[in-house]
Amino acid sequence: MLKKSLLLFSAACASASAESVSVYFGNGCFFDQQHTMVTRFEKLLLKRSGSDVTSVSAYAGGDSSSSDLCYHNEGEVEDYGKLGHAEVVELFIPDDKSLKDAAKVFFEDFTQLAPGQWTRQDVFDLGPEYRALVGIPGGVSGPYYSAIVEANSEVHNLNLKEGQGGDDDTIDTGVVWVMDSLKFPAYQAEVCLQFSDDNPAFSEPYSEKYHSLRDALFEEGTLRNTTCPTNYIC
Template structure:
């Protein structure tokens, strides 16, 4: 009998490869859907509502209560986001000029996000307005951020819309907005377009669990940033500049008044009529 010959057909191999690739793509989609459905998928978000010291306190406590986290697993850290200028270092002395607002980043399981959102809403807002009324201006506007933003991830936007309960409107953020105070607005940013920038170490865990700062820094969850130190940053802040300018002006006025009285007394001692 004649030997059997097996002929190699490249077209058949290509067809098999395409079929296998299609299977892998379909399987991975089903797998990711199953993970999301089971709630084990982690979601990255950031939230801003005034000074980020207090926002971090509220979110860290929510992580403890809702997620059972501590210093070894907590994720909420302070930073800046929402600005159009994301080049170079974003620091305390320039984040406002770059259009950013103060926020706190955290990572949470998708199925726990409604509980985290509820804790944030009740701890940071009253009747649709942020509780922090002392800090005003664009760097303190109310905001949330996640990948896709309001229109790219409508299911995440709905979580925050539900906890707001109609007390505030969720609006897609375009960057560099003015303050939202007394407007009952919550800006929603796409994290891919408006990324999170970690704040300086001295801004981390300022109002709660200060020891966690060293713990997160030790295991790489916090890092040094290329920014001025705390003293330099404070001296360059608008509030301190205004305060120093005010003190300088008062000193100048006092010096001028003292000098004027001195010359008047000198004229009197010399028997001259003092100037009016």
């Protein structure tokens, strides 16, 4: 568990700077979160494209370890939800300023219910699997927490709380769990769940160029096949 999160990202690490750090964000279904981080952060702000993109759908925040975590499947094999994990997107950040920028993109994705009350846009997916969380090395006690706090204060000023693993859903509460990604690392989701369209109730189908990132990152080695059985989506 104390190993560097997602060793499967070794190719992405090689292409990133030596100072790059792995972080993750989750808030509802990871299909929308991945598209947001690719288009509004990596491409727009970091000017990354093609196989340089590092945003990968993953599972994180649970208090159990496994070589692979899996989406809901008939045999309930390593089911991420039953093991206390949530859907997240993991990516590599080059510096503190970029982490703050990424966090601002994340916080901007919340919807206001009433003055001072915020929730996620994905209101159809309920339960701890869709809770809001941020994963950074060291969590609230680490060197990157100040960037998260600054970003939060400049957007909606949500309620940041230290995550303990397997935490509750956060819908309608304005809570964001802050996880120590060294204790609660992310695990890549199945390849077939990468760069997929979101719920049609929220958005139009994404572009073919966006979908093609799945093959680009697989060929680069950023994505790998998992040992998971066929799931209810793929």
